[in-house]
Amino acid sequence: MMTRDVYLIFLMILFLLMESMGSAQTFRWGKEMGMKEIREPVVAGAFYPEQPEILSRDVKRYLDQAKRERIEGELVALISPHAGYMYSGQVAAHAYKLIEGKVFDSVVVVAPSHRALFKGASLYDRGGYRTPLGVVPVDTELSQKMMERRKEIQFLPEAHSQEHSLEVQIPFLQVVLKSFKLVPMVMEPYWSWETCQRLASAIAETVRGRNVLLVASSDLSHFHSYDEAVKLDRIVLNHIERFDPEGLNRDLKGHRCEACGGGPIISIMLAAKALGANQGKVLKYLNSGDVTGDRSRVVGYAAGAFYKTAGGKEKMKEEKKVGVDLGLNEEEKRTLHRIAKTVIESKAKGKAVPEFKIESPLLKENRGAFVTIHKKGQLRGCVGYIEGHGPLHKTIEEMAEAAAFRDPRFPPVGEKELPELELEISVLTPLQRIKDVNDIQVGKHGIYIKKGWSSGLLLPQVATEYGWDRLTFLEHTCQKAGLPPHAWKDKDAEIYIFSADIF
Numbered sequence: 496m497m498t499r500d501v502y503l504i505f506l507m508i509l510f511l512l513m514e515s516m517g518s519a520q521t522f523r524w525g526k527e528m529g530m531k532e533i534r535e536p537v538v539a540g541a542f543y544p545e546q547p548e549i550l551s552r553d554v555k556r557y558l559d560q561a562k563r564e565r566i567e568g569e570l571v572a573l574i575s576p577h578a579g580y581m582y583s584g585q586v587a588a589h590a591y592k593l594i595e596g597k598v599f600d601s602v603v604v605v606a607p608s609h610r611a612l613f614k615g616a617s618l619y620d621r622g623g624y625r626t627p628l629g630v631v632p633v634d635t636e637l638s639q640k641m642m643e644r645r646k647e648i649q650f651l652p653e654a655h656s657q658e659h660s661l662e663v664q665i666p667f668l669q670v671v672l673k674s675f676k677l678v679p680m681v682m683e684p685y686w687s688w689e690t691c692q693r694l695a696s697a698i699a700e701t702v703r704g705r706n707v708l709l710v711a712s713s714d715l716s717h718f719h720s721y722d723e724a725v726k727l728d729r730i731v732l733n734h735i736e737r738f739d740p741e742g743l744n745r746d747l748k749g750h751r752c753e754a755c756g757g758g759p760i761i762s763i764m765l766a767a768k769a770l771g772a773n774q775g776k777v778l779k780y781l782n783s784g785d786v787t788g789d790r791s792r793v794v795g796y797a798a799g800a801f802y803k804t805a806g807g808k809e810k811m812k813e814e815k816k817v818g819v820d821l822g823l824n825e826e827e828k829r830t831l832h833r834i835a836k837t838v839i840e841s842k843a844k845g846k847a848v849p850e851f852k853i854e855s856p857l858l859k860e861n862r863g864a865f866v867t868i869h870k871k872g873q874l875r876g877c878v879g880y881i882e883g884h885g886p887l888h889k890t891i892e893e894m895a896e897a898a899a900f901r902d903p904r905f906p907p908v909g910e911k912e913l914p915e916l917e918l919e920i921s922v923l924t925p926l927q928r929i930k931d932v933n934d935i936q937v938g939k940h941g942i943y944i945k946k947g948w949s950s951g952l953l954l955p956q957v958a959t960e961y962g963w964d965r966l967t968f969l970e971h972t973c974q975k976a977g978l979p980p981h982a983w984k985d986k987d988a989e990i991y992i993f994s995a996d997i998f
Contacts (some may be wrong), residue, residue, distance in 0.1 A: 499890050520971040533623035534679075538659040539627050543580045543666060547601060547627045554670045556589035558595065563746040564778050570594070571772040572709035574735065575667070576607065576796035577660040577756070583714070583796040587778035590710075590798035591667040595601055599708040601634040602668055603678040603698055606661035606712035608654055612684065615647030617654030619679045627668045634676035636703055641678070645697040647690060650823070653679040660712045660756065668710075669844035678707075678961055686758030688871045689742050695765030703770060713756020714793030721784045726967075727752045727778065728795040731760075733962030735917045738775035740764040742960050747874050751961065753795075765799040776800050801960030817938050817959045821996040827855050828920075834888060835866055835895035835918050842896055843910045851880050851888060858888040863923040865954060865995075866894040868908070869913050876902040881943060881952060881993075882926065884918045891920060921995040922953050928991050932983065934964050935992055943991040944983055951976025955995055 500671050539545035544553060557580070575590040576583035590603055605616070608944035620638035623630040642648045655661070667677065683690065698709065716727040730752035740761045747757045754760060762781075765777075779797040784790035812935055834851055841848045853859060864887060865879025876898035895918075899908040908916070926943060929935070935942065941955040951972050956967040968982035969990075 502537075503783075505534070506998070521600075524604070526942050533630060534619060534622065534624045534655055536626050536662060537657050538662055542663050543584075543658055544580075544626050550627050550666055551670060553584065554666055556607055557584045558592055558670070560585060561588035561592040562587070563595075564802060565590045566593070566774075566804075568761050568774060568793065568802040570708070570800060570802045571599075571770055572711065572767040572801040572916040574711045574713060574760055574763070574797060574799035575664055575888060576714050577663045577712045578714055578783075578794060580663070580784055582794070583781075585653040585786075586779045586781050586796040586798050587664075587667055588798075588878055590800065593670050593778070593800060594708065595671045597672070598706070599672060599676055601637055601702070602672070602708045602710060603637075603702065604664050604712060604828040605680045605698075605762055606658065606664070606686060607659060608681050608684050609755070609757040609860065610657050611651065611681075613651055614683055615645075615656060615690060616680050618642055618648050619655050619681075620650050624662070624665055624677055624679055625667050626669065629668055630671065631665055632709070633838050634678050637676075637678050637705075637707075637761070639682075641697045641699045641742075645662045645693050647693050648680070657878070659811065661676060664712055665844055670907070674837060680755075682758045682762065683952045686761075688748075688761075688873075690737075691740075691744070691758055691761040691765060693897060695769060698766040699769035700764070701933045706727045709763050709766055711756060712761040713754050713760050713797075715755075715782075715797055716753040717755065717794050718792045721790035721793050722784065724782050724784070724793045724795050728782070728797065730798060731795075732777045732780060732799075735760075735775045735777050735797070738764065738768070738773065738801065739960075740768070746873075746961065748873055750839055750950050753906065762874060764801060765795065767947060771803040772801040774804050776802070782882045802837050814928060815870065818921070818955045818997045819924065819939065819955065820993040821924070823857055823922065823996055823998075827858055830855070830858065831891050832918060832924075832998075833965075834891050835920065838892055838895040839899045839908060839916070839918075840913055840930050842900060843913055848896075850893070851892070853886070853888045859886045861885060862887045862890065863925075865889045865921040865923070866891060866898045867919040867920070867921065867954075868898050869917045870912060875908070875912075875916065876905050877897075878902055879921065879923075881923065887922065919956075920963040921956070921997045923993045926991040926993050928989060932965065932969060932990065937963065937965055937968060942968060943993065944969075944972045945989040945991070946976065946978055946982055946985060946987060949976045949978050952976070954997075956997055 546552040573590040625630045782793040782795040784793040861883035863880045868876040878897035943952040973982045
């Protein structure tokens with residue numbers, strides 16, 4: 496798998512070669528239409544045509560060939576790829592097709608930095624951006640208000656001077672919108688969840704109540720075989736469809752998928768949610784192998800949309816619900832959460848754990864259970880009993896302590912971390928051995944595989960979070976057990992299923 500550092504070096508070499516051959520224009524400032532500073536195009540003639548008539552013709556052709564997907568709601572944000580138009584232009588057209596004939600006063604584009612290293616985001620808050628189709632004025636009012644809200648947002652000329660990922664979005668916007676102002680933001684390459692949250696907050700707070708479109712610029716996986724790319728990209732697409740920025744962050748940081756504009760996608764998703772969007776939709780997916788026929792080393796491209804519609808939140812909750820209902824009421828669930836939280840906080844602060852008075856018969860049942868801890872969208876600990884070892888409330892007490900302080904994959908939880916932790920409890924049903932793997936229902940069942948001295952378990956929510964099908968779920972459970980991916984097919988492999996009430 497190509498690392499991000501190698502990818503950045505690759506792009507730098509590519510651009511230097513292009514510049515030496517005269518393919519890319521030199522960055523320069525200009526004056527036009529009363530604007531003090533104009534950012535000139537640098538990839539015209541390389542990523543897209545530099546002749547205005549050819550560029551306009553090509554963009555219109557892409558749009559004419561794109562299917563206009565139907566969304567039942569108010570559009571808030573788009574995702575669009577940023578490769579050369581011959582590779583990703585048709586995919587980008589599926590995003591911009593949605594705004595043909597619409598009117599937006601301003602468009603906020605958040606794109607990843609490929610060539611400059613910096614922290615936070617650089618917002619071009621002056622003049623305008625030029626393409627062969629003309630100059631788009633920057634919305635200086637919105638830009639300056641965003642910068643005032645967050646110190647992480649500033650103007651860094653080097654972030655914009657040679658960056659293609661933002662520039663390639665503009666010709667499409669110029670063709671589909673009659674007039675608009677631009678808020679052009681380039682985001683640091685090594686972003687964090689906190690950075691995404693802060694940028695999203697600044698964007699949402701600034702544009703709320705205004706007629707503004709948000710756009711995230713991103714390609715997906717880079718330089719894998721065709722089948723591997725599709726597998727990796729499917730994880731990203733599933734998070735887009737489920738409108739799940741937390742899950743996407745977790746998988747990108749865990750290197751289970753790739754997106755060079757992962758930070759911009761997550762930031763735009765969070766901002767769109769803050770503005771009322773409650774649904775996500777993948778509009779189109781292709782990779783370069785679908786365009787060139789070379790499937791040895793491909794790059795993935797996706798177009799997506801986020802929008803708000805009545806009843807969307809309820810629908811999302813229903814779609815995300817996995818496992819089964821074991822009859823625990825809300826008060827009983829709150830009690831278990833309170834037990835887990837109290838145990839972790841007491842231990843982290845060096846205090847004695849208090850006694851818990853339990854009246855509910857269900858909480859005294861002998862059941863297996865897991866306690867999962869997340870921090871900033873990423874796993875921080877997960878430990879549990881597969882089968883019951885005593886009353887449920889005692890199991891949660893023990894497993895909360897184990898997940899926080901005895902999961903060998905992580906250091907013990909510290910007191911300063913407590914405000915950032917999120918707890919998830921999974922109360923398990925009894926194990927059931929199966930002979931036919933078709934009995935496994937993704938979204939309902941977890942899997943436990945045992946072969947010789949090796950064993951591994953994955954909870955029901957894991958397959959749903961990663962968008963796995965049944966076979967992929969089986970393969971990952973084998974790997975969790977330290978076995979080859981296809982070990983579930985062996986005659987001496989024992990396969991068990993179970994479900995869980997997850998809250």
